[in-house]
Amino acid sequence: MSDVPNTPPAATPLTRAALEIDEYASTLGWDLPARLFALVDSAKLRKTDPAVAKKLGLTDDDEPGLTPIEQDELPAGMELDKFLGTIAWPDMVAGCALVVERLMLPPGAEQTRPKNATEAQLAEWVANHPAREEVRITAAVLRDGRKETALRLRSKDVAREVLTGPDLVPGLTDALLATFA
Numbered sequence: 001m002s003d004v005p006n007t008p009p010a011a012t013p014l015t016r017a018a019l020e021i022d023e024y025a026s027t028l029g030w031d032l033p034a035r036l037f038a039l040v041d042s043a044k045l046r047k048t049d050p051a052v053a054k055k056l057g058l059t060d061d062d063e064p065g066l067t068p069i070e071q072d073e074l075p076a077g078m079e080l081d082k083f084l085g086t087i088a089w090p091d092m093v094a095g096c097a098l099v100v101e102r103l104m105l106p107p108g109a110e111q112t113r114p115k116n117a118t119e120a121q122l123a124e125w126v127a128n129h130p131a132r133e134e135v136r137i138t139a140a141v142l143r144d145g146r147k148e149t150a151l152r153l154r155s156k157d158v159a160r161e162v163l164t165g166p167d168l169v170p171g172l173t174d175a176l177l178a179t180f181a
Contacts, residue, residue: 014147014148046058101134109129138151147167149166
């Protein structure tokens with residue numbers, strides 16, 4: 001996945017990894033299941049497992065950074081939070097990232113939320129809300145607690161419109177950090 005041409009420059013290796021994964025996911029289209037990635041230190045990978053590094057297209061000329069490695073497909077029908085609770089990463093993994101699609105509502109929409117609604121009723125309310133927005137979230141974390149999120153709106157599906165920040169979806173990044181606990 002390295003050298004993705006539409007990925008904008010980023011300040012940190014974690015931001016670059018999140019944007020690289022976002023761009024990769026964008027090539028696959030929308031309406032897909034969640035995808036999980038291990039993030040490994042590229043230099044360490046080249047040193048400890050040159051065959052895998054070569055297979056991933058890493059060379060000694062590459063900048064230091066993180067290499068995303070897509071994991072097996074998530075189990076069908078398993079709730080995401082329960083699945084994340086089953087993960088244990090080997091020491092070689094410096095961090096992880098998750099790509100999920102969700103519906104989001106704009107600020108203030110909460111004021112019109114139906115009172116005493118069940119979870120199913122709330123899901124239906126969000127799905128039918130006129131201001132809903134389909135988003136693809138790429139949440140990435142490192143063992144040391146650093147977080148980054150790339151958020152792509154379906155209505156603005158271009159790399160230059162991807163929003164980034166460490167606190168865009170704190171519940172998701174916190175859940176990913178818990179996989180290292």
